[in-house]
Every structure is written in C-alpha cells, then in structure tokens.
Amino acid sequence: MIEVRNVSKRFGQTVALDGVSMTVERGEILGFLGPNGAGKSTAMKIITSFLAPDDGNVVVDGMDVSEKPLDVRSRIGYMPENVPLYTDMRVQEYLEFVGRARGLSGSNLKTRLSWAVEACQLEPVFKQSILELSKGFRQRTGLAQALIHDPEILILDEPTSGLDPLQIIGIRELIAELGRSKTILFSTHILQEVAPVTDRVVIINQGCVVADGRIGELKQRAMGSNRVTLCLDELPDNLEAALTAAEGVERVVPLDERRFEIFGSFEGDLASTVAATAREKGWKLNELHEDPFTLEETFIALTKEAQSGRVRA
Amino acid sequence: MRNAGVIFKREMAAYFNSPIAYIFIIVFLALNAGLFMTSFFLQGQADMRGLFANLPLFLIFFIPAVTMRLWAEDRRSGTFELLMTLPMRASEVMVGKYFAALAFYMIALAGTLPIPIMLALLGNPDGGAIWGGYIGATLLGGLYLGVGIFVSGLVRDQITAFILGMISCFFLFFVGLVPVAMTIDGWIGGLGTFLQTAFGLIPHYESLQRGVISLGDVVYFLAFTAALLAMNAHWLEGRKHG
Structure with a gap:
C-alpha cells in the first residue's frame, strides 16, 4: 500500500508538487x-526515495520512505521514464546485475531471470547487446529489471512511451496480469491506455491532484450529465420541446439538420x-446511441475546473 | 560489502567491455615505461626513480580520464536513478565504483612490473625504493581517483568532469612544489609553506619514493582520499533535496 501525504516539492522557483x-x-x-510536466515523475521519484519531499511524507507498507528508504526500495520495482540501461552490457548481464544488486543469487536468481525474460518476451534478444536493441525491447528490458526481484509494488513511469500499437497492447496485458497479485502505480499522458488496465485513476495537473x-x-463529476446522439429521417417541429419535457432530459444541442446531441442526468x-x-411522437428514427464522454473530454473538463478554481481562489 | 562488490564487478565489466580500457593501459605503459626505458639505458642505473618521479604529473591527465565517467555517465544515461533506487546505501555504490577505478589503475600499474624483474636480473636495485615507489604510486593514484570521483559527481558532462578533475589534481601537485611555495611565501608570508604542507602531495610522495614509508605520509594520502570520498557520499545524500 502506498500513501502519499500532502507532498510538496520545489525545484528552485518551480513548484513541481503542491500538497x-x-x-x-x-x-x-x-x-x-x-x-507532460504535471509532476507525475517527480511524485514517483519521491515514492521510490530517489528524491526527498520538501514537505509531507510517503508511507509504503506502513514504513516512512525517508526513515526506511532501503526497506521500501527492496519492496518496490521501479521503471523510470528514461529507461536506465547500461548499453555496454548484454540483456542477460544487465538483468543479472540488477538481480544481484537486489539481493538475488544462485538458483533464485536463475529462476527469477527466466521468469522475467519470459514475462517480458525478451528471449529473442537475451544474449544481445543492449546498444543494438529496438525501442520496444529496451522498454521491455527496463520492465524486466523492475520485475526481477518479484516486488510487491510496481512503480512504472510511462511504461508504454514510444512503443508501437502492438507493443503497447503487450505491455498493457502484462500490467493487467501483474495487477492480479501486485500493487501497481503507472503513469501515462495517453488517456486511452488507462481504461483497458484499470478504472481507478488520479489526475494531476501543475503539481496538484485535480481528480x-x-x-x-x-x-459524471466533470461533465455533470450523460449524452445520447439522435438522428431522424425527418425533422419534426416540436422536437426540442418534446424531448426536454421527458424526465431526465436537460438540453438538446443540434449537430446538423437532423442530428442532435441530447444531454441528461446520469x-x-x-x-x-x-x-x-x-x-x-411517431418520429422516424435513423440513429440513436449512447455517446459516452471520452476520457480526454473528462480530463480537459477536470483540469479546466481545477485551473478556474485556482484563479478564483 | 556484498552490495559494494556487486557494483565493483559491474564497473570492472564497464571498463573492459569497451576498447577504451585497453587503449588506456597501452598508452599508460607506452608513455611511462617507454620514457623510462629511454633514460634507463642512457643512465645505466638499476633503479626506477625516473618512472615514479614522472607519475604525479602524468597521472594528472590519466586519472581524470578514468574517473570522468564515474557519475557523469550515469547521470547522463539515467542509470543514476537505477543505482540510487536499489536497496543499498549510496556510499556502498560509491565505494564499489571507487575501488573498481583503483583496481583498473593498479592493473595498468602492474603492467610496469616486468621493469623491476628486469632490474633484478641486470643489476642489484634498491628493493626498498622500488617497494616504496609502488606504494607511493598506489596512494597517489588513490588520491587522484578520490579527487576525480568527487568532481565527476558535481557535473553532468564528462568533459567538464575531466577538465575539473585535471585542475583539482594539478592544484594538489602544484602547491607541493618548493619553488611554488617559496613564491607564494614571497607574496603572503607563510601561506606557500602552509599550502605545501597541508595540501601539497609532492613532499609526501617523494619520501615514499625514496623507500621511506612513514606513517605521516601514508596518513596524508589515506586521510585526504577518505575526506574526498566522504564528501562524495555527502553529495549523494544531499542531492535528494535538490
């Protein structure tokens, strides 16, 4: 379990995290x-004890990160945004190094190594120099180093950044599978990546949690209503009045001559x-479907709401 | 110690995974042993003073070239974040890196061992001076490496680390020279002598080179090196709050 409590961090005049x-x-x-630049990476660096907060504290499995950084680090598998690889090493050497540095040895190291290589599909490049790896394999090698010691907690900073669609799906599936047994915090600025993996999110903007x-x-909170798209063959005269009279319908917005967006309560x-x-009313329906708000629309609404709140404050 | 050992192995592999290590060693030996052998045949004396006397100046260029990447490279490539989030103390990582650099230097130095063997076969060299010379060379290298690793932590760029390392090592060399101390004394009475005895490495190194291994000289090198490593460890902890 990770608890981030009122953490603030400044870099000079720049406020990276604000409570x-x-x-x-x-x-x-x-x-x-x-x-980008919202403070996600800074928060992750503080959770992993790479940086110390100016104010507030982080507690991982009941331990304060600043008091017991080594115990916390041994429980965490961390993949920073800038995947940390030694390009003079082969994949095998690199993973063995990280495994040893995390206290593994002998048959335990071998078992974990083969598990991580299989989970991250690194078999084709296992003996290859990291310098020669494609972006996708580099990313997966970075993920394998975070998993090598079978951590209870995974902190993944933009794990799918720069990958092609197939690779993104592969990493997503792996995260979802790992999530069955581990606590995972993963960051992204690509919103579509979240929904297939989890439905719980924290949204941060300009160093503050906005949602x-x-x-x-x-x-529901951001948009305040639900949305349905309606398309008719012929346009009746009393459409707007008839719809707004129905229970739950709040407003009707025309999209073109025959298409309308209808907003209503949840x-x-x-x-x-x-x-x-x-x-x-005997209208001839051409099309009627629910049109849920996208995560992008929600995100924009929430960040705008937070900004205007700040301006008002 | 196990943790420092893991880092030590990784750093040793880093030296020998690239051809630069081999080039370094070859250049080190070619310049040192080459220059020494030229004068050796002219002088016809069975001692190694010529080789050890050149080291304080020669290592000012060689050691920062070895240490410039120690932290700067990790900070540039992002592996610094990996190292600093491993379940080990920052000082353990530093000790592993330092001793790997020291071992690399000692491997290069060991390349000169055929010279004392040759001297023993050709004449009757002073064993004490040769032993003292090697101990002095190791302590001197250790001190310069301490300077280099400390400086490498302060900057992100390897070239800057190299130049700063050279300047810092040169300072320790320069203030220890008698003419320099006398000149500074001429400007501000006593300052040159103070700098020479407090910081200058030449007086301590020269007595080791003569085969006189005094505790004071050994302590000078070890204490200075330990202070630099402690400052490096302090920086590693302090940068979290940056």
Whole structure:
C-alpha cells in the first residue's frame, strides 16, 4: 500500500508538487494521469526515495520512505521514464546485475531471470547487446529489471512511451496480469491506455491532484450529465420541446439538420427515454446511441475546473 | 560489502567491455615505461626513480580520464536513478565504483612490473625504493581517483568532469612544489609553506619514493582520499533535496 501525504516539492522557483495526497491500496492498479510536466515523475521519484519531499511524507507498507528508504526500495520495482540501461552490457548481464544488486543469487536468481525474460518476451534478444536493441525491447528490458526481484509494488513511469500499437497492447496485458497479485502505480499522458488496465485513476495537473476516483465517477463529476446522439429521417417541429419535457432530459444541442446531441442526468437510461419519446411522437428514427464522454473530454473538463478554481481562489 | 562488490564487478565489466580500457593501459605503459626505458639505458642505473618521479604529473591527465565517467555517465544515461533506487546505501555504490577505478589503475600499474624483474636480473636495485615507489604510486593514484570521483559527481558532462578533475589534481601537485611555495611565501608570508604542507602531495610522495614509508605520509594520502570520498557520499545524500 502506498500513501502519499500532502507532498510538496520545489525545484528552485518551480513548484513541481503542491500538497499532493493519494493512496494506492494493496493489490490495486492505479493509473496516474496528467499532461507532460504535471509532476507525475517527480511524485514517483519521491515514492521510490530517489528524491526527498520538501514537505509531507510517503508511507509504503506502513514504513516512512525517508526513515526506511532501503526497506521500501527492496519492496518496490521501479521503471523510470528514461529507461536506465547500461548499453555496454548484454540483456542477460544487465538483468543479472540488477538481480544481484537486489539481493538475488544462485538458483533464485536463475529462476527469477527466466521468469522475467519470459514475462517480458525478451528471449529473442537475451544474449544481445543492449546498444543494438529496438525501442520496444529496451522498454521491455527496463520492465524486466523492475520485475526481477518479484516486488510487491510496481512503480512504472510511462511504461508504454514510444512503443508501437502492438507493443503497447503487450505491455498493457502484462500490467493487467501483474495487477492480479501486485500493487501497481503507472503513469501515462495517453488517456486511452488507462481504461483497458484499470478504472481507478488520479489526475494531476501543475503539481496538484485535480481528480481521484473511478473513471465513471470522474466523468459524471466533470461533465455533470450523460449524452445520447439522435438522428431522424425527418425533422419534426416540436422536437426540442418534446424531448426536454421527458424526465431526465436537460438540453438538446443540434449537430446538423437532423442530428442532435441530447444531454441528461446520469440517473435512469437516457437512450430509452429518448426512444420512448420518439415512439410516442411517431418520429422516424435513423440513429440513436449512447455517446459516452471520452476520457480526454473528462480530463480537459477536470483540469479546466481545477485551473478556474485556482484563479478564483 | 556484498552490495559494494556487486557494483565493483559491474564497473570492472564497464571498463573492459569497451576498447577504451585497453587503449588506456597501452598508452599508460607506452608513455611511462617507454620514457623510462629511454633514460634507463642512457643512465645505466638499476633503479626506477625516473618512472615514479614522472607519475604525479602524468597521472594528472590519466586519472581524470578514468574517473570522468564515474557519475557523469550515469547521470547522463539515467542509470543514476537505477543505482540510487536499489536497496543499498549510496556510499556502498560509491565505494564499489571507487575501488573498481583503483583496481583498473593498479592493473595498468602492474603492467610496469616486468621493469623491476628486469632490474633484478641486470643489476642489484634498491628493493626498498622500488617497494616504496609502488606504494607511493598506489596512494597517489588513490588520491587522484578520490579527487576525480568527487568532481565527476558535481557535473553532468564528462568533459567538464575531466577538465575539473585535471585542475583539482594539478592544484594538489602544484602547491607541493618548493619553488611554488617559496613564491607564494614571497607574496603572503607563510601561506606557500602552509599550502605545501597541508595540501601539497609532492613532499609526501617523494619520501615514499625514496623507500621511506612513514606513517605521516601514508596518513596524508589515506586521510585526504577518505575526506574526498566522504564528501562524495555527502553529495549523494544531499542531492535528494535538490
């Protein structure tokens, strides 16, 4: 379990983190979202004890990171954003080095090494020099070093950065699989990457947490309504009045001559309400579907909300 | 110690994984032994003073070239973050790196061992002076390596680390020279002598080179090196708050 308690960090005049608090429960996967420069990497560096906070503290499995950094580090597998590789080594040598540095030896090291190599699909390049590896294999070697000692907690900073779509899917699947037995905190600025892996996210912007919760809840909070798209063959006269009279419908926004976006409350089934109204009024439906808000729209709304809140404050 | 050993092995591999290590050793031997052998046949004396006398100046260039990458390279490539998040103390990582650099230097120095063997076969050299010379060369190298590893931690760029290392080693060499101490004394009475005795390495090195192994000289080298390593460890802990 990771508890970040009111952590602040400055670099000169720049405020990297400003009173950040969040919790990752044991066995949970948490997506850590935010634009570039939001403070994600700084927070991860503080959790892994690479940096010390100016204020606040971090507790990992009940241990304060600044008091017991070595105990905390032995429980954590960490993959920094800039994958730390020794390019003069072969993949095997590098992973053996990290394994030994993390206290593994003998048959234990061999077993863990073969597990990590298989999990990260490194067999084709196992004996190859790291200098010759493609971006994808470098990323996977970095992930393998984070996994080699079978840590209870994984901190992955932009693990899919710079990978091609197939490689991204591979890493996502691996994270989801590892999440069954481990506590994982992974950061990304690519929002679509989060949903297939977890629905719990923390969104950070300009060093502050702007949202913390399940993706569905955040969408509801950020957008305040649900959305349905309606397309009719013929345009009736009283469309807007008829729809807004129905329970739960809040407003109708025309997209073009025959297409409309209908916004309504989260309670109840908005699409069924619209369908019932259309049937009752005898409209000829061409298209009717739920149009959930994307994570991008949610993200933009939440960060704007936080910014305007700050300006007001 | 186990942790420092893991880092030591990794650093040794780093030296010998690249051809630069071999080039270093060849250049070190070619210049040192080559210059020495030229004068050796002219002088016809069975001693190694010529070789050891050149080392304080020669190592000012050689040692910073060995140490410039020690931290600077890790900071540039991002492996510094890996090292500093391993479950080991920063000082253990530093000790592993330092002793690997020292071992590399001693391997290069060991390349000159055929010379005393040759001297023993050709004449009757003073064994004490040769032993003293090697002990002095090791302590001198150790001190310069301490300077180099400390300086390498302060900067990200290897070339800057190299130049700063050279300047710092040169300072320790320069203030120990008698003419320099006398000149400074001429400007500010006593300062030159103070700098020479407090920082200058030449007086301590020369007595070792003569075969006189006094505790004071050994302590000078070891204490200075330990102080530099302690400052390096302090920097490693302090940079967390940067």
